[in-house]
């Protein structure tokens with residue numbers, strides 16, 4: 198139960214509703230117990246009339262009518278309170294589920310990119326959906342069933358003992374067995390359901406991937422192979438489902454068997470006691486038969502509840518693992534730190550923790566606000582990593598990075614991120630309209646600003662070419678943009694923000710060199726008083742930059758302006774010649 202302690206704060210938050218639920222539950226059970234009592238009493242009245250102990254038929258009818266009215270009233274009240282009980286407990290559990298989901302989601306948003314690289318998306322989704330649902334079973338149904346069972350037990354058993362103590366003892370004997378049996382069966386059911394779920398998600402992933410990759414499957418003629426794989430996976434899934442159905446089929450017959458057994462005990466032992474005179478009327482047997490049936494379901498729920506609590510504990514443990522993680526990138530300054538954009542790296546090293554890859558080695562350079570830096574290098578040379586250090590996606594392993602002469606860690610993290618417009622290598626667009634995708638960079642942007650940004654990113658003409666223009670919805674069931682269009686919408690998103698620092702990670706790789714030239718000219722104009730860093734494979738992107746850095750295997754191997762580097766016999770000139778030759782082919 199240690200892990201579930203995390204939820205106590207929510208119990209405190211909803212204490213009044215829970216207390217009300219408790220009172221309502223007790224009331225519902227007390228009214229429920231009236232029913233067997235008055236049915237027992239009615240049987241006794243009829244028995245007395247049949248035996249000739251009472252001869253006035255009118256009196257018998259009057260008493261029976263009275264009892265019927267009481268039974269009706271008690272049933273109605275018990276039903277009403279049971280309804281209110283569910284309303285209180287289940288509503289509270291839904292509220293706690295909502296709170297917990299928000300808590301987990303907020304934590305996800307706080308955690309650094311590192312966390313997302315270490316954990317699979319499916320895992321993150323499961324914790325917020327499946328695990329939270331299992332925890333809800335503990336704060337809702339499990340709590341409600343426990344309170345119902347305890348109150349019903351106290352109320353019913355008190356009545357039973359008062360009426361016939363020995364018969365009570367015999368009647369209760371099979372009930373713990375019922376509890377244990379239900380516990381075992383529901384445990385097996387849960388285990389097998391998890392396996393079924395696992396296969397379901399395997400099937401989903403398989404189908405989803407085969408739909409996404411349908412063009413590869415078709416062009417390689419792999420349809421039959423993929424079909425066979427699907428059938429085999431589907432067959433395993435079916436077998437797991439059959440395993441589950443088999444054990445589920447046991448559940449109700451077992452319950453009926455054990456209830457029947459308890460009923461037999463009541464009839465046999467109770468009957469003998471009536472014969473021997475220990476119990477003075479048949480009404481008691483009728484009353485007890487009803488009590489046994491009333492107790493069966495709560496007793497069965499003891500098994501259920503034990504299972505629910507176990508599962509909730511396991512789920513909460515998984516949730517806690519994430520909730521207790523500290524973001525690896527922390528904000529050390531809550532004060533305001535306006536940013537101008539003078540960036541300096543001093544002997545910066547960076548090693549990726551997970552792989553131990555030394556992505557940056559002894560990097561030093563300086564770039565002032567209003568200047569443009571181009572970073573050129575082969576794939577894997579550390580270009581993206583360098584940009585990520587400026588956005589504090591990661592902190593440098595060694596050395597210092599300063600912005601406006603302040604170490605980057607001492608800047609308010611929010612101010613830093615606000616001051617940066619970042620276009621990542623693989624442009625990500627949300628399944629939303631193009632306008633909203635651009636507006637993401639500046640929430641309060643006007644339509645004119647959106648169009649202006651799109652024009653500067655040289656994508657406006659493409660957008661108005663779509664029948665719905667800026668309202669064209671992207672993504673699933675929406676239109677898919679070409680790689681180059683995506684990159685340009687992503688650029689528009691960054692420049693609409695008008696940030697002090699613009700970071701472009703190879704974001705013109707999918708456009709031809711002429712379009713690149715137009716966009717670059719626009720970007721130089723937009724970023725006139727800003728700091729702009731452009732990462733590229735292409736020398737053409739770097740040509741007009743105020744400074745060019747050539748990276749190789751994490752190290753700066755050349756530095757200078759285009760003309761200087763062209764005059765040196767180094768990797769920059771090699772790259773230039775290679776790209777020129779490719780262009781002329």
Ligand SMILES: Nc1ncnc2c1ncn2[C@@H]1O[C@H](COP(=O)(O)OP(=O)(O)OP(=O)(O)O)[C@@H](O)[C@H]1O
Pocket residue numbers: 314549551552554555556574575576577578579580581582583622
């Ligand atoms: N998240 C990561 N975890 C571990 N290693 C990484 C990670 N990201 C990059 N690396 C490694 O760090 C090195 C530098 O990668 P980086 O992405 O910075 O190169 P790049 O120059 O931007 O390459 P490209 O032009 O292909 O994008 C590579 O060896 C890469 O495998």
